[in-house]
Every structure is written in structure tokens, then in C-alpha cells.
Amino acid sequence: MKIFISAESKEKDSLMDPRFGRCQIFSVYDTETKEIISMDNPGYTSGGGAGIQASNFLIDQKADVLITGHLGPNAREVLKNSTIKTYTSSPKNINEILKDYLENKLVETTN
Amino acid sequence: MNISVLSGKGGTGKTTIAIGIADTIKGSIKVDCDVDAANMHMFYKGMQISSEEFFSGEKAYIDTNKCIKCGRCKNSCKFDAIENSKIDFLKCEGCGVCSLVCPSNAIVLSKNKVANILEYKLEDGYLIKADMEIGADGSGRLITKLRDNAKKYEGVNIIDGSPGIGCSVIASITGADIALIVTEPTLSGIDDLKRILELTKTFNVLPLVCINKYDINLDMSQNIEEYCNENKIQVISKIPYDKFVLKSINELKPITSYKDSEAGRKIIEISEKILNIYEKIKK
Amino acid sequence: MNIVVLSGKGGTGKTLVSTNLVKYMKANYIDADVEEPNGFIFLKPAIKEKIDVKVKVPFIDKDKCKKCFKCTEFCRFNALAKTSDKVLIFDKLCHSCGGCKIVCKFDAIEYVDKKVGIIEKGHSEGFKCSRGLLNIGEPMAVPVIKELLSNLGGELNIIDSSPGTSCNVVNILEHADAAILVTEPTNFGLHDLDRAVKLVKKFNMPFAVVVNRVTEKYNIITKYCSRNKIEVLGQIDYDKDIAIMYSRGELIINKEKYLNIFKALSSKIKEKWL
Numbered sequence: 001m002k003i004f005i006s007a008e009s010k011e012k013d014s015l016m017d018p019r020f021g022r023c024q025i026f027s028v029y030d031t032e033t034k035e036i037i038s039m040d041n042p043g044y045t046s047g048g049g050a051g052i053q054a055s056n057f058l059i060d061q062k063a064d065v066l067i068t069g070h071l072g073p074n075a076r077e078v079l080k081n082s083t084i085k086t087y088t089s090s091p092k093n094i095n096e097i098l099k100d101y102l103e104n105k106l107v108e109t110t111n
Numbered sequence: 112m113n114i115s116v117l118s119g120k121g122g123t124g125k126t127t128i129a130i131g132i133a134d135t136i137k138g139s140i141k142v143d144c145d146v147d148a149a150n151m152h153m154f155y156k157g158m159q160i161s162s163e164e165f166f167s168g169e170k171a172y173i174d175t176n177k178c179i180k181c182g183r184c185k186n187s188c189k190f191d192a193i194e195n196s197k198i199d200f201l202k203c204e205g206c207g208v209c210s211l212v213c214p215s216n217a218i219v220l221s222k223n224k225v226a227n228i229l230e231y232k233l234e235d236g237y238l239i240k241a242d243m244e245i246g247a248d249g250s251g252r253l254i255t256k257l258r259d260n261a262k263k264y265e266g267v268n269i270i271d272g273s274p275g276i277g278c279s280v281i282a283s284i285t286g287a288d289i290a291l292i293v294t295e296p297t298l299s300g301i302d303d304l305k306r307i308l309e310l311t312k313t314f315n316v317l318p319l320v321c322i323n324k325y326d327i328n329l330d331m332s333q334n335i336e337e338y339c340n341e342n343k344i345q346v347i348s349k350i351p352y353d354k355f356v357l358k359s360i361n362e363l364k365p366i367t368s369y370k371d372s373e374a375g376r377k378i379i380e381i382s383e384k385i386l387n388i389y390e391k392i393k394k
Numbered sequence: 395m396n397i398v399v400l401s402g403k404g405g406t407g408k409t410l411v412s413t414n415l416v417k418y419m420k421a422n423y424i425d426a427d428v429e430e431p432n433g434f435i436f437l438k439p440a441i442k443e444k445i446d447v448k449v450k451v452p453f454i455d456k457d458k459c460k461k462c463f464k465c466t467e468f469c470r471f472n473a474l475a476k477t478s479d480k481v482l483i484f485d486k487l488c489h490s491c492g493g494c495k496i497v498c499k500f501d502a503i504e505y506v507d508k509k510v511g512i513i514e515k516g517h518s519e520g521f522k523c524s525r526g527l528l529n530i531g532e533p534m535a536v537p538v539i540k541e542l543l544s545n546l547g548g549e550l551n552i553i554d555s556s557p558g559t560s561c562n563v564v565n566i567l568e569h570a571d572a573a574i575l576v577t578e579p580t581n582f583g584l585h586d587l588d589r590a591v592k593l594v595k596k597f598n599m600p601f602a603v604v605v606n607r608v609t610e611k612y613n614i615i616t617k618y619c620s621r622n623k624i625e626v627l628g629q630i631d632y633d634k635d636i637a638i639m640y641s642r643g644e645l646i647i648n649k650e651k652y653l654n655i656f657k658a659l660s661s662k663i664k665e666k667w668l
Contacts, residue, residue, distance in 0.1 A: 019286060022255050047168045047252055048533070049472025049487045056466065056476050072285075074475075074484055081477035120430055121557045122405010126582070147558035148403045148589070150582045169470070189491050201564050201596070206491030207470055245592045248561050274404045274557060275429050297641040299409075299432040306430075306530060327634070328641040352634065357609070360580040 001031040003101065004058055005094050006068040010038040016091050018069020021051030027094050028061075036094075051075030058084055067097055067106065112389050113258075113268045115287040115316070119303025121148075121274040123293045124323040127356055127366055129271040130154050131378035132291075133236070134365035136386070138266040141233075143240035144254045144283045145273050146226065152240055154363050157233035163260075165228050165241065167252050169205035169220040171198050177217035184209035184218060201246050226253055228260060237264045251282035258282075281310065288389060290316045291347070291381070295324050296331035304335065308344065317392065318344055321381065325349040347384055350377045395668065396551045398426075398570040400594075402586025404557035407576045407606035407630070409433050410640060411659075412554040414647045416521060418656040419663075422549055423518075425525035426566045427556040428511060428538045435643040439516035439523035446512055447526070447541045450505040451485040452494050458502035465494040465503065486533055511538035522547075535562050543569040550668070559593045567594065572667050573601040574627065579613035587615065591624065600667060604659065607632040625666075628659045 006023035007014045017023035021043045029036050039061070043054030051071065055078035058066060066086045071079065079086055087106040089097045100106050116129040130151060133139045143151040171192075173184070178196050185193040188209055192202035198209075210218040225248065226241040239261050241253055254273075261268050272283035284290055290311045294304040304320070311318040320339050325332040332349065339346050355372035359365065367375040399412040409427075413436040416423040425433040452465075452474065459481065466474040466481055473488035474481055485508055495503040510532045515524040526542040528535045539562060543553070546569065553570065556562045567573070573594050577583040587603070594601045602625040605615045609632050619626050630636070630652075639646050646652040 022252075024259075045252075046472060049475075049484060050252070052472040052475045052484055052487070056472075059476055059478065074487075077484070078475045078477055078482055081480065081482060083478050120405065120432075121403060147560055148582070148586045150403075150585060153581050153585065187492065187496075202568075204489055204491065205470060206489055206493055207468065208491050208493040208496065211468070211493060211496060243559075245559055245589060246561070246564050246596065295641070298435050298643045299430070300641075302432075303430050309530065324637070327637050331641060352637070357580070357607075357632070360582060363581060 001064045002062060003029040003031070003065040003067065003098065004061075004063045005029070005097055006041075007038070007094055012036070014094055016067070016069065016089060016094055016097055018091050020066070020068040020071050020075055021054050023054075023068075026058075028063075029098055049074060052078055055079050055082070065101070067101060071109065113270060113287040113289075114385060115270040115272050115283050115290045116293060117272040117280060117283065117290055117307055118274055118293045119307045120295075120299055123295045123300065124350075124356070125274070125293045126150050126271055127359065127374075128291070128293055128321065128323070128378055128381070129269055130365045131367040131375060132382045132385070133269040134367045135379050135382035136267050136269070137235060139236045140261050140264045140266045140268045141236065141238040142257055142261045142268055142270045143238070144257055144279070145271050146241045146243050146253060146257075146279065147273060149240045149242070151271055152231070152238055154365060155231070155233045155238055157231035157238060159229055160232050161228075161230040163228045164224055165226045165253055165256060166222040167225045167248070168223050169207075170200050170203045170223045171205065171207075171209050171218050171220050173198060174217045174219070177215050179215050179217070181214060183212045183214065187212045223247075228257065230260065236266055237261075251279060254279055254282035258286075280307075281314070284310060284314050284316050287316050288392070289385060290318045291385070292318055292320050293323050294320060294335060296322060296328040296335060298331070301331065301335060301338070305338075308342070317388075319347040319385070319388070320344055321347055322349045324352040326351045348377050348381045350374050395548075395571050396546060396553055396569055397572045397574060397663070397667070398553045398555050398566055399574045399576060400555035400563060400566070400590060401557055401576045402559055402588070402590035403577065403582055406578050406583060407604075408557070409436070409554055410606065410630075410636070410646070411574065411576050411604055412552050413437055414645055414652070414656050415659060416552050417519075417645050418647055418653070419550065419552075419660050420521045422522040422547070422551045423524070424542065424546070424551055424553045426539055426542055426553050428526035428528045428535045428542070428562075429556060431525045431527060433554050434523065434525055436645050437518045437523055439518035441514050441516040443515040444512055445515070445541075446509050447538045448507040448509050449488070449537045450490045451488045451508045452483055453504050453506045454481055454483065455502045455504065456480070458500050460500050460502070462499070464497045464499070468493050468497045486531070489534070490537075510534070513538070513542050536565050539565045559589050563593065567597050567599075570597070570599055572599055575601060575603045576606055577603065577615055578607045579605055579609070579615045581614070584614050584618055587618070591622070602627045602666070605629045627662050628655060630655055
């Protein structure tokens with residue numbers, strides 16, 4: 001399973017970026033390999049519709065879970081029509097957030 | 112803490128107030144998001160520490176060596192941007208249709224430089240602004256970038272927003288802690304205030320309203336206060352018409368540096384109130 | 395003939411100048427500041443006609459769509475999005491370029507009309523008034539501006555522009571024969587006037603400046619104009635009474651002292667451009 005977290009930087013102890021569409025980086029944790037990698041968010045460099053572009057990116061990458069601060073209405077619309085489950089967290093270190101998710105402490109966003 | 116200073120309409124005193132607040136809260140980071148008419152820098156002396164090119168969207172370019180002048184591009188361009196195998200950059204929207212229909216691959220799309228992003232270290236704090244290319248579009252992305260660049264500096268961010276209600280304004284609001292909406296007691300001002308309040312509601316940002324030059328029309332000012340009370344929106348201050356404002360703009364000194372200025376005093380009060388409000392919402 | 399009244403900075407007095415000029419010259423008034431139109435507050439026209447402004451946005455026939463997603467890949471504005479099992483359309487981002495229909499090999503895309511704003515037409519005391527209004531939440535004003543400014547008659551038309559120098563203003567200038575740049579004699583006014591001048595020069599049209607909120611006859615703007623050989627059509631004094639009348643939605647030419655200013659502006663305009 002692939003877990004995407006919107007992040008401020010590629011650092012291992014980066015903070016979560018509460019924005020989804022325009023965050024710079026996605027930190028991606030793979031539950032099988034137990035590795036975290038960083039990916040650039042194409043929505044960051046988008047003129048308009050960043051949330052849409054970021055959502056499309058996650059769908060292309062076959063994300064299973066997204067953890068972020070809040071979703072704009074466009075991103076919400078796209079993700080509603082996908083198999084990706086979205087969770088909200090307050091801005092924290094991404095490792096702490098991962099821990100929270102794996103311990104079922106995060107709330108799933110309802111549409 | 113991020114404070115966005117906004118107004119629906121131009122000329123309400125947004126920049127004067129933003130600079131007054133920035134002067135009161137020491138070490139503040141001034142972020143000039145009024146990219147079509149960036150004026151904050153005029154009030155400060157400082158050292159430029161960074162300059163970065165900013166690109167947004169694309170424009171089409173026709174390689175005349177490959178062009179066979181069939182005219183298919185011109186016929187399919189919905190923006191009338193092609194004439195005699197040349198692209199009018201002001202009209203081109205970078206949609207890519209011309210490149211798609213060109214039978215000889217003569218058209219490419221290249222990223223479009225929209226602005227230079229400049230950062231200055233000031234005596235007190237920092238300033239970040241964009242120098243836009245004439246006729247270019249200040250999209251939400253440019254403003255998001257300005258705000259992101261500001262994050263690396265420690266200090267309260269004071270954002271001077273664009274007038275209006277479009278995507279530039281939206282990018283000045285999202286993620287802000289407080290939106291200080293500056294309005295004037297005119298018929299046009301009330302209309303525009305209502306539109307901005309819809310935006311702050313959508314983006315869940317705490318709005319605080321400041322009625323500037325309130326004494327040019329006391330009835331209208333009262334209407335605004337009543338409207339705000341009915342809708343549970345706080346009117347944080349009413350600032351009187353003040354001749355010192357013109358002096359402040361001519362001498363390029365923050366209004367708060369004139370001891371006899373009533374507007375200056377009110378703006379200092381606004382700054383203190385905002386800091387208190389922020390402490391409360393943090394808890 | 396179309397004269398556009400613009401300014402780099404907001405709040406310098408474009409609407410003040412255009413509405414009073416229109417009233418004095420009995421010219422037609424067009425409010426092209428479609429995001430925040432204010433001119434009708436002063437001219438109070440009787441509205442005779444309302445026209446919807448529509449743009450073309452894509453509609454996907456689900457039976458024909460094979461989910462190849464070539465359309466979502468092509469669209470540069472993110473107006474078409476890919477989901478697990480269909481294409482979603484975000485029509486607010488659509489620029490109506492027509493590209494998605496061209497790339498679709500299965501003829502699954504058609505265009506339908508979407509309303510983005512409205513044009514209102516009427517008259518006030520013998521001259522025509524029109525304005526455009528963009529629906530709140532629509533990000534793009536250009537289609538409303540284009541509709542408003544197409545098919546203007548050959549009479550004298552004064553077009554009240556939106557502030558700034560961005561694509562709204564560029565589209566307005568496409569329809570102009572001459573431009574009046576309104577500014578104030580402050581550092582802000584000068585800085586933003588310079589930007590507006592650079593933009594107007596790209597269109598090769600005659601232009602001149604009106605200075606508003608003046609305290610000194612020779613000021614930072616008159617110096618700039620003299621240096622750059624730009625004509626100053628007129629100056630309006632800094633006057634609290636003007637602010638008060640404006641706040642009440644009143645035209646200032648109702649007062650004698652201001653009537654003369656617009657009489658002089660009108661003569662100059664007729665002499666230079668008409």
C-alpha cells in the first residue's frame with residue numbers, strides 16, 4: 001500500500017504541508033518495502049487547477065492513501081471519484097503522522 | 112502568524128494600513144502580493160538578497176523554417192493570436208491547439224516568463240515582491256510562490272493582497288490566519304466588501320473589517336457596521352479621513368511614524384488587537 | 395470612436411473621470427470592470443436589456459468515451475481530470491480552446507454552453523450605458539469583456555476599464571482607439587502610471603494623462619509627463635467634497651466648480667482626437 005503525505009521538503013524529518021494542491025513535495029511510504037521516498041508535486045508548478053493536477057498525479061502513481069491538511073473543492077471532487085482514501089492531520093513531522101496513521105489515530109475526511 | 116490585508120476595490124488604503132501594521136510589529140516579513148501594482152518596496156531601504164525568474168503557463172512559438180504557411184494554426188486558434196505565421200504574445204493563451212494541428216511540427220510551446228521575484232533584507236525584517244512583465248497575468252501560482260518564499264524567514268507575515276475577488280486574491284487568503292478587510296463607506300465599497308466576505312467564508316479564514324475614512328459618510332459607515340454585526344463579523348476599527356496619509360505617501364514613511372496622525376494611532380491599536388486575537392485562536 | 399479610461403493602480407479615479415465625462419459629453423458609457431463594476435451607481439441608467447454571456451465547455455458522451463485519457467493529457471489548464479473510471483470536467487478552468495475535441499479519437503466530446511456572466515444595456519438621459527458582470531466564483535473575466543466590447547457603434551464610447559495591467563486590461567485595450575490614463579500625484583501613482591504607459595505603448599494608440607487628487611500644479615506626474623512628452627489633459631484638485639459626493643453616488647459635475655474641469659477636458663479631447 002502506498003501512503004502519500006503532502007510535505008514541505010525532501011528532508012527525512014520534514015513537516016507536513018497542510019496544503020494539498022500546491023505543496024512542493026509528496027513523501028511516499030510503501031508499507032511493503034517500508035521505505036519513504038520523495039516526489040515532486042506537479043501541482044506546485046501548475047498555473048490553475050493545482051488540486052486537479054496533484055490529484056491526477058496521485059491516481060497515476062496508484063496511491064492508496066493521502067494524508068494532508070485540507071483539500072480544495074476541485075481536488076475533493078477528483079479524489080471522491082477515485083479509490084484513494086484521504087485523512088486529515090494537523091501539521092506535524094511526517095514520521096509522527098505516519099505513526100498516527102498506522103495506529104489508526106487519524107480521521108478520514110468525509111465528502 | 113499570517114495576516115492578509117485585502118480590499119475588494121482598489122484605493123481603500125490597504126497598502127497604507129499594511130505598512131503601518133508591518134511597522135508596528137517588529138521583525139515582520141512584508142509580502143507584496145499586489146503584484147499588478149507592487150508599492151510596498153517604496154517605503155523601505157534595504158539590500159536585495161535574491162532575484163529569481165518566475166514562469167507561468169506557456170506561449171507558442173512558430174519556427175518559420177518549418178512553417179509551410181498552410182494557415183491551419185490560424186484557423187483553429189480561438190484567441191485570434193496568429194497572423195501571418197506570427198504569434199501575438201499578448202493574445203496567446205498557451206493552449207497548444209496550434210501545435211496540435213500543425214502538419215509540419217513547426218510550433219512549440221515554451222514556458223512563459225511572468226515575473227522576477229525579489230527579496231530584500233531591510234533594517235527591520237524582510238520584503239518579498241514580484242516585478243511583473245507588462246501585460247502578464249498575476250496568477251494564483253505567483254502569489255503562492257511569494258508566500259512560500261517568505262516562509263524561510265522568521266517573523267509575522269504581513270501580506271498586501273491584490274484588489275478584486277479573482278484567483279490572485281484567493282491565493283492571498285488560503286492558509287492565512289487572519290484577513291483584515293479594508294473597506295470605505297461608499298456604495299461601491301459595501302458591494303465589494305460583501306463579495307470578499309464570501310471568499311473568506313469559503314476559505315475558512317477569520318475576517319476582521321476595518322472601515323477606512325469612515326467619517327466621509329457616517330450613514331454608510333453605520334450600514335457597514337450593522338451588516339457586520341448581523342453576520343457576526345468583527346469590525347476591528349474605524350479610521351478617520353486623515354491628511355497625514357497623503358504626507359505619508361509623499362514622504363514614503365509609514366503612517367505610524369507620524370505622532371499626530373489619528374490614522375497612525377488607530378493602526379497601532381489594530382496591530383495590538385490582532386496579536387491578542389491571534390493568541391486566543393491559537394489556544 | 396472608443397476611448398478607454400485606465401490606470402495602473404486601483405482607486406485613482408477612473409470611474410470618477412469616465413462617468414462625469416460621459417455625462418458632460420453625452421457619450422456612451424461602457425463599464426468594462428466586470429469584476430467590480432461601479433459606474434451605474436453614478437449614472438443610474440434604466441436597464442432595457444440583459445444578455446447572458448456564455449462560453450463553450452466540454453461535455454463527454456460516456457457511451458463513446460473509451461477512457462484513453464488523451465484529453466486529460468492534452469489540456470494545459472487542468473480542466474479535464476482523470477479518475478479511476480472516468481473523465482471529470484472542471485469547467486471553471488476551461489479556456490474554451492477546442493483542443494480536447496480535436497484529440498479525441500472517439501468523437502466523445504461535444505461543446506455545451508455555460509453561463510459565466512451577464513451584459514446589461516440601457517440608457518441614461520440620452521446616452522447609452524452598458525456594463526458586464528462576471529458571476530462570483532468564475533475566475534475568468536475575459537469572455538464577458540469580449541462580449542461587452544464587441545459590436546460597439548461608431549459613436550463616441552467611453553470605456554471604464556478595470557485596474558491593473560493584466561489580461562483583462564489587455565483585452566479592453568484591443569478595442570480602444572485612444573486612452574486616458576488616470577493617476578494621482580504620489581509615488582504610487584507615478585510607479586503604476588509608468589507601467590500603464592508601457593502597456594498602452596504596445597498598442598500604438600494616442601494617449602494622454604489626467605491627474606486626480608492634486609495639491610500642487612507642478613507635481614511628480616506633470617514632471618514625468620513633461621520628460622516623456624506625454625500630454626496632461628487636465629488635473630482635478632484634492633478635495634474632500636469630491637470624496638463625499640462620490641461616497642453618495644453623486645456625479646461631481648452637478649457642482650459648478652467641477653463642471654468647468656470636465657468642460658475643459660471635453661474640449662481637449664475633441665480637439666485632439668475627434
